[in-house]
Amino acid sequence: MTKKVTFDSEVSENLLVALQEAQAKFGYLSPALMIELARSLDVPVNEVYGVASFYSFLNIKPLGRNIIRICRSVPCYLKENHAIIETVEREIGIKPGETSHDSRFSFELTNCIGLCDRAPAMLVNSDVHVDLTPSKILQILQSYK
Secondary structure, eight states: OOOOOOOOHHHHHHHHHHHHHHHHHHSSOOHHHHHHHHHHHTOOHHHHHHHHHHSTTSOSSOOOSEEEEEEOSHHHHHTTHHHHHHHHHHHHSOOTTEEOTTSSEEEEEESOOSOGGGOSOEEETTEEEOSOOHHHHHHHHHTTO
């Protein structure tokens, strides 16, 4: 006989809110922090880790002061986001998924950020940048020094 697994949306909603609040306070979600959240919400640690690692705007490792997120959705791809990605890589010296040695930048690729009509698009921290070109990237990055 198999046990039926149920999904409690209220617990999951509380977990997501708790993870967002913890990240805002501590900068990222460390293993110790996820264990503590699991205990306080009375949910399994693997569920906390699963949610934390699933959402691209939740961080399970320390990131730089400025987090660059470039959209990799189809509209951005069709508007040649690869040129934007290459320009960012060249200018800050790191590839997607990395953080600069001075912790000034972290570089991430993310799924749709809801700006398809202004593709290609990116976020730097919570600042929106749209209709990007390689020359715009240079100007944008200068403002985050």
